[in-house]
Amino acid sequence: MSQRVAMTGQDIRRAVMRVAHEIVEQNRGTDALVLVGMRTRGVPLAQRIAVAIAGFEGVEIPVGALDIGLYRDDIRYRGIKPSIKPSDIPTDIADKNVVLVDDVLFTGRTVRAALDELIDYGRPKRIRLAVLVDRGHRELPIRADYVGKNVPTALDEEVQLRLTETDGRDEVTIVSDSAITGGSHVPASAK
């Protein structure tokens, strides 16, 4: 089994900071901005972006959380995830500029599910997508507006993304070899 580090904790910190600046720049300020993280690891990332924005703009951005478990397209094929957590959208998103935040963008299917779920809460003015890692291999016509890092991967590789809040440390590694065992192994898009 071979493993390479794609992002260190330092890299993650800088990428989050840059993405936070890009979001505010493109939004021309923080008006009507709402961040929504996709469970599990999109939520702490969204919170970090909000903290960064509060740091340089002095404005608190509302942060929500989505569990797309009820919107998956593969329930019939793969069995369900046994436990779903409540989604938590703290503010009316109608006419807001929503930035959806996820850890790894892979096939785009979870993002598709998140878009469907988000729209059930109201009609945002626009929805943009921020991800920490884009590993390629899209199966749907979906792209990210803000990318922490593009990490080209082979299909049989795994992207392990760890965050302090959920896994005790910050790191993105690429693991090739199918014989992966143990650890808080996070497949590229496990949600």
Next chain:
Amino acid sequence: MSQRAPNSMLTDSPAEPPAWRHRNLLDVDILSREELMIVLDNADAMREVLARPVKRVPTLRGTTIATLFYEPSTRTRASFEVAGKVLGADVVNLSPSGSSIEKGESLLDTVRTLRAIGVDILVMRHWQSGAPYLVAKHIDTPLINAGDGWHAHPTQALLDLYTLRSRLGDLQRKKIVIVGDITHSRVARSDVWALTTMGAQVVLCGPPTLLPIDMRQGCNKAGGLPPVTVELDFDRAIEGADAVMALRLQKERQEAGLLPSLREYSRLYQVTEGRLRRAKPGAIVMHPGPMNKGVEISQSVARSPSSVIDEQVHNGVAVRMAVLYLLAQRPE
């Protein structure tokens, strides 16, 4: 998700709860503490869906649920129907009158017909204790017992558990008093299983004629139930209780000679404001419905802030959504 590598199923974050392995929900007696928690946690997510402006998710799109009720019901049946529809399923309701059951079709034939029509999940209520077990033995369609005879009413127990947990938190060593006609109550039986599994201290109370016979004789394992305390004196039973659940008293019990009079029953066993003062401050009052106000519960208690009866009904939809979601799982 579909992009998940096969070997990754085992190695997701360690907090991942165990998978759900039951195809049917016939009673709560076979559910472990962890499995009860899975249902309750999913019900939290379902409650959030019910609070949305648009109460519909696509989870069970293309799934057909049939409710087959051989006994009258308002809240259980309506609540399953709403639960299925909020999850995006199609729901068909059947009852004996106006169907082939009236023409003498057997239970198994009716269920086989439903399966042939394309029903994916069956919700059944039957007056005969054990009827869903017979069906589950012969038909592989996922089956939810919505009440069978005096035996079990698992989704009521789950919604009671959910309501208790949301009001009292961890139920470990909490004192829960169930008062009324225990003998004829499937709600009481399923509640005893669910509550004792969660570590609650259950006290059953009622007139001796309405307590199972082996319980009256001091054996606290009546009918194979887990250990509970039996107390005939309601004033003593309610002492320091965290929650009191009054059961519906069926008027037929008096006609059958099990009660001298309804007046005497309500004098000794009615949940009143006076009695409630003996319970722990902030104790909650529950009732599975439908209520006979003025018999097992006083009008004023039923409408007091201690009453969580409406909340039970509301939670019933969320809990049934959670159960439907778990049983809709296709084998890996």
